[in-house]
Amino acid sequence: xxxxxxxxxxxxxxxxxxxxxxxxxxxxxxxxxxxxxxxxxxxxxxxxxxxxxxxxxxxxxxxxxxxxxxxxxxxxxxxxxxxxxxxxxxxxxxxxxxxxxxxxxxxxxxxxxxxxxxxxxxxxxxxxxxxxxxxxxxxxxxxxxxxxxxxxxxxxxxxxxxxxxxxxxxxxxxxxxxxxxxxxxxxxxxxxxxxxxxxxxxxxxxxxxxxxxxxxxxxxxxxxxxxxxxxxxxxxxxxxxxxxxxxxxxxxxxxxxxxxxxxxxxxxxxxxxxxxxxxxxxxxxxxxxxxxxxxxxxxxxxxxxxxxxxxxxxxxxxxxxxxxxxxxxxxxxxxxxxxxxxxxxxxxxxxxxxx
Amino acid sequence: xxxxxxxxxxxxxxxxxxxxxxxxxxxxxxxxxxxxxxxxxxxxxxxxxxxxxxxxxxxxxxxxxxxxxxxxxxxxxxxxxxxxxxxxxxxxxxxxxxxxxxxxxxxxxxxxxxxxxxxxxxxxxxxxxxxxxxxxxxxxxxxxxxxxxxxxxxxxxxxxxxxxxxxxxxxxxxxxxxxxxxxxxxxxxxxxxxxxxxxxxxxxxxxxxxxxxxxxxxxxxxxxxxxxxxxxxxxxxxxxxxxxxxxxxxxxxxxxxxxxxxxxxxxxxxxxxxxxxxxxxxxxxxxxxxxxxxxxxxxxxxxxxxxxxxxxxxxxxxxxxxxxxxxxxxxxxxxxxxxxxxxxxxxxxxxxxxx
DNA sequence: GACAAAATCCAAAACGTTTCGGGCGGCCGT
DNA sequence: ACGGCCGCCCGAAACGTTTTGGATTTTGTC
Numbered sequence: 001x002x003x004x005x006x007x008x009x010x011x012x013x014x015x016x017x018x019x020x021x022x023x024x025x026x027x028x029x030x031x032x033x034x035x036x037x038x039x040x041x042x043x044x045x046x047x048x049x050x051x052x053x054x055x056x057x058x059x060x061x062x063x064x065x066x067x068x069x070x071x072x073x074x075x076x077x078x079x080x081x082x083x084x085x086x087x088x089x090x091x092x093x094x095x096x097x098x099x100x101x102x103x104x105x106x107x108x109x110x111x112x113x114x115x116x117x118x119x120x121x122x123x124x125x126x127x128x129x130x131x132x133x134x135x136x137x138x139x140x141x142x143x144x145x146x147x148x149x150x151x152x153x154x155x156x157x158x159x160x161x162x163x164x165x166x167x168x169x170x171x172x173x174x175x176x177x178x179x180x181x182x183x184x185x186x187x188x189x190x191x192x193x194x195x196x197x198x199x200x201x202x203x204x205x206x207x208x209x210x211x212x213x214x215x216x217x218x219x220x221x222x223x224x225x226x227x228x229x230x231x232x233x234x235x236x237x238x239x240x241x242x243x244x245x246x247x248x249x250x251x252x253x254x255x256x257x258x259x260x261x262x263x264x265x266x267x268x269x270x271x272x273x274x275x276x277x278x279x280x281x282x283x284x285x286x287x288x289x290x291x292x293x294x295x296x297x298x299x300x301x302x303x304x305x306x307x308x309x310x311x312x313x314x315x316x317x318x319x320x321x322x323x324x325x326x327x328x329x330x331x332x333x334x335x336x337x338x339x340x341x342x343x344x345x346x347x348x349x350x351x352x353x354x355x
Numbered sequence: 356x357x358x359x360x361x362x363x364x365x366x367x368x369x370x371x372x373x374x375x376x377x378x379x380x381x382x383x384x385x386x387x388x389x390x391x392x393x394x395x396x397x398x399x400x401x402x403x404x405x406x407x408x409x410x411x412x413x414x415x416x417x418x419x420x421x422x423x424x425x426x427x428x429x430x431x432x433x434x435x436x437x438x439x440x441x442x443x444x445x446x447x448x449x450x451x452x453x454x455x456x457x458x459x460x461x462x463x464x465x466x467x468x469x470x471x472x473x474x475x476x477x478x479x480x481x482x483x484x485x486x487x488x489x490x491x492x493x494x495x496x497x498x499x500x501x502x503x504x505x506x507x508x509x510x511x512x513x514x515x516x517x518x519x520x521x522x523x524x525x526x527x528x529x530x531x532x533x534x535x536x537x538x539x540x541x542x543x544x545x546x547x548x549x550x551x552x553x554x555x556x557x558x559x560x561x562x563x564x565x566x567x568x569x570x571x572x573x574x575x576x577x578x579x580x581x582x583x584x585x586x587x588x589x590x591x592x593x594x595x596x597x598x599x600x601x602x603x604x605x606x607x608x609x610x611x612x613x614x615x616x617x618x619x620x621x622x623x624x625x626x627x628x629x630x631x632x633x634x635x636x637x638x639x640x641x642x643x644x645x646x647x648x649x650x651x652x653x654x655x656x657x658x659x660x661x662x663x664x665x666x667x668x669x670x671x672x673x674x675x676x677x678x679x680x681x682x683x684x685x686x687x688x689x690x691x692x693x694x695x696x697x698x699x700x701x702x703x704x705x706x707x708x709x710x
Numbered sequence: 711g712a713c714a715a716a717a718t719c720c721a722a723a724a725c726g727t728t729t730c731g732g733g734c735g736g737c738c739g740t
Numbered sequence: 741a742c743g744g745c746c747g748c749c750c751g752a753a754a755c756g757t758t759t760t761g762g763a764t765t766t767t768g769t770c
Contacts, residue, residue: 003756013720018758028718045470049413050756052404053725060451067437078433082422085454089464094473096415097452099440109444115400118449222636251636258638278633281577281606283613358726368750373728383748405726408755 002047006038048094052117060094061304062119064109066126067099068219074248075276080125080147083297091305093120107132114142121304123147127158127192143307145300145316148192157303157316159296163193163273164200166289166322167243170271171204173324174241178333179269180210183232183239185225185249186217197245197273213239220245225252226259233260233268241269241330247276250286254329269330273322284328292320357402361393403449407472415449416659417474419464421481422454423574429603430631435480435502438652446660448475462487469497476659478502482513482547498662500655500671503547512658512671514651518548518628519555521644521677522598525626526559528679529596533688534624535565538587538594540580540604541572552600552628568594575600580607581614588615588623595623596685602627602634605641609684624685628677639683647675 007017012031020027020035021044027035038044052058065077081097088095096119098109110133113119120143124133127148134152137144145157174182184201187194194217205213216231218224225248232239233256242257244250250272257264264270265284272279275290296318303316362369367386375382375390376399382390393399407413420432436450443450451474453464465488468474475498479488482503489507492499500512529537539556542549549572560568571586573579580603587594588611597612599605605627612619619625620639627634630645651673658671 001756014757015720015722015759016718019719022758026718031718043466043470045467045472047408047756048471048473049404049407050725051758053402053408053727053755054757054759056725058404065436065440067440075430075433078420078430081420081452082454085420085422089453089455089467095452097436097450098444099437099450100444111398112400112444115398116403117400118403222632248632251633255636277577277603278606278636281610281633281637283638356726369727370729370750370752371748374749377728381748386748402726405755406728408725408757409727409729411755 002042002044005042006035006044010034010038058118058120059092060096060119061088061121061123062096062098062113063123063125064106064113065097065099066102066106068101074220076274077125079293080123080297083293084123084301087298087301091301107136110136114140121145121308123300123304128190129192129195130190131192143304145303145307147296147300149196150192155314157307157313159300159303159318159320160192160196161291161296161320161322163197163245163322164203166273166324167197167200168204168207169324170243170289171201171208171210174243174269174271174330175204175208175210177269177330179241181213181237181239182210182241182243183213184215185228185232185242185244185253186215187220187245187249188217194245201243217245220248222248222252222255225249226256227252229253229256230260233257233262239268240333241271244270244272247272247274247279247286247288250288250329251278251282254282254284254286265329265331269333271330275325279325280327287327287330288325289322290325291322295320357397357399360397361390361399365389365393413473413475414447415451415474416443416476416478417451417453417468418478418480419461419468420452420454421457421461423456429575431629432480434648435478435652438648439478439656442653442656446656462491465491469495476500476663478655478659483545484547484550485545486547498659500658500662502651502655504551505547510669512662512668514655514658514673514675515547515551516646516651516675516677518552518600518677519558521628521679522552522555523559523562524679525598525644526556526563526565529598529624529626529685530559530563530565532624532685534596536568536592536594537565537596537598538568539570540583540587540597540599540608541570542575542600542604543572549600556598572600575603577603577607577610580604581611582607584608584611585615588612588617593623595688597623597625599625599627602629602631602641602643605643605684606633606637609637609639609641620684620686624688626685630680634680635682642682642685643680644677645680646677650675 003014003017007014016027017035020032021039048059096113100106100109122137122142122144124144124146127146127150129151131150134146134150134156138154138156145159147159149158149160171182184198186198189195214232214235216228218228229242229252242253244253250270253270254264257268262268272286272288275288279286279288299318306316307313358369358372362372371382372390375387376394403414451468455461455464477492477497477499479499479501482501482505484506486505489501489505489511493509493511500514502514504513504515526537539553541553544550569587569590571583573583584597584607597608599608605625608625609619612623617623625641627641627643630643634641634643654673661671662668
């Protein structure tokens with residue numbers, strides 16, 4: 001209705017108006033100027049439904065947020081949305097968001113988005129090692145980019161952060177600061193990032209000449225961090241440092257340490273991953289790794305646009321480094337404590353809980 | 356292409372297939388069954404662009420997330436998305452999300468969404484007292500529901516939580532527990548929720564027969580909470596309790612209290628609002644108010660569907676109550692401390708900081 | 711002044727769906 | 741046996757845009 005309106009008031013054909021606004025060179029400069037002016041005057045915006053129908057492109061990309069049943073989603077996804085928002089606007093694409101708990105509901109969301117042709121591409125976050133979403137999207141031929149790698153047979157575009165490298169660094173740092181029993185609080189093994197960070201942890205232990213250490217894993221929430229850390233601290237030879245796959249686990253761990261009568265930081269070091277806002281506001285402030293969200297979002301979107309344009313996914317890979325944010329939760333370990341701890345783990349923890 | 360495909364394989368017309376799937380009664384039961392079966396077999400989903408174009412409805416609603424330039428958005432919005440997600444799916448609507456920093460960019464996002472006719476309605480969160488978004492949407496005739504009230508001249512549909520009531524309750528609780536100087540850490544006055552909660556605070560003070568108390572306001576972030584709380588604690592007669600308009604402010608305040616050599620809870624009580632996950636994981640655990648997110652989302656979406664159906668907004672209002680979540684940050688005040696404090700504010704704070 | 715070439719413009723088709731306005735038999739009532 | 745009604749089905753138009761393939765006018769060249 002709107003192209004027609006401009007055409008009528010200017011005494012032109014719909015075709016000419018369309019081509020003038022489209023920037024084609026078979027329309028006179030003067031005409032183009034008139035059309036542009038009138039379009040601006042009435043605030044013309046093309047009807048996206050008509051555009052989509054005609055060009056066969058939806059002009060939007062999709063994201064499915066995993067929202068666990070009772071709980072709320074991970075702040076991670078809010079960062080993702082915030083980071084890609086401006087880039088999408090610049091690319092003239094809209095963002096379709098669905099929220100669904102992982103499982104059947106989640107796959108239904110994916111099916112809805114691609115089968116109703118509402119989107120041209122997808123962003124897939126928090127990849128699993130064997131990820132049915134990836135397999136299905138590949139089968140459908142829908143362009144997508146994952147945030148995180150997978151074990152998929154055929155290659156797909158991905159952007160990931162080097163969790164293994166980060167955790168190698170973390171172990172080296174803890175070892176240098178006098179720790180010998182460095183346990184891992186991990187996310188479930190099905191998540192690629194969990195397996196990746198565990199690999200870095202193991203490599204780090206080996207490189208530092210340290211023995212194997214215990215690991216516990218569960219969905220990354222504060223509750224689970226608390227529970228699993230308590231388990232580890234109750235071991236006959238409890239760890240003196242906890243490496244945590246996510247900050248949410250680490251926050252729970254800090255409380256479990258306090259609940260066990262120890263002082264987090266002084267008695268048991270903690271290092272997290274994500275640099276959530278909360279990391280700077282817990283006691284002690286959490287040493288953690290900051291992910292390069294902006295860079296990841298930029299590359300992910302760049303890859304997605306290339307995939308939509310038909311580029312081969314085999315070369316669209318990008319591994320970014322995480323930055324260590326050193327705070328107070330992993331101070332150097334006092335020399336005498338290192339000895340004492342080997343004899344009697346609880347000797348210097350007088351059972352005083354802060355606050 | 357797809358309706359046609361079903362029609363061809365079944366030897367029917369496109370019209371009949373469409374009407375069979377649409378559930379019209381002028382198609383034979385046997386035919387409808389055949390069509391349904393074939394549609395299921397090939398996984399037919401109508402092309403939404405074509406549907407939108409034809410029916411003049413977009414089949415989607417929009418939300419614009421305010422994402423402050425450097426920072427990340429408020430967890431509040433993640434909850435909003437998670438809460439409305441399933442309801443939207445049930446209503447057959449999709450969700451279009453844009454992220455934009457408040458200001459000109461934000462209004463451009465609104466304009467894009469409604470002028471390109473990508474949406475049938477909008478959800479507007481975190482209302483301002485004078486809200487240009489509301490005025491503009493009203494002028495455009497685009498259906499919308501706000502999460503929060505405004506001072507808009509003509510009525511609009513809204514769902515809100517009774518912050519004034521919550522803060523009256525909070526003041527009464529603090530007064531009962533022995534506090535007489537209850538300061539307010541507020542969000543900027545332009546936000547309706549800030550003005551609302553301030554009104555509840557003032558009412559509460561008056562009802563309890565307490566004198567006026569100081570207030571400070573800034574964008575709700577941990578940093579600002581820290582800064583403003585420090586200001587209040589440096590006053591000649593510092594407050595013994597801090598009522599905070601949001602949990603993020605409260606978390607910052609807890610740290611400011613510790614930094615000032617006081618013990619949060621024992622020396623200065625704190626009550627927040629929002630019940631963020633972090634509230635349960637700070638020390639001391641934060642007493643706060645939980646908003647009824649699910650109920651708010653349900654009503655907001657119900658109202659929005661009614662508005663889209665053309666219902667008058669004048670009667671679409673809903674004020675919900677917030678629930679007090681009592682934790683450890685506002686314990687009853689020891690009797691002798693109440694006296695001592697009036698003489699020498701710092702007498703019983705020996706300068707020991709926890710952790 | 712005539713012809714070709716370039717510069718502008720436009721009619722019509724197409725994208726996939728919904729819906730309006732019939733059309734065609736068969737069944738009922740008389 | 742005949743008119744009318746009902747049950748079932750379909751052709752065609754429309755939504756607003758882009759694009760194809762000319763059509764018309766202007767300009768350039770000799």
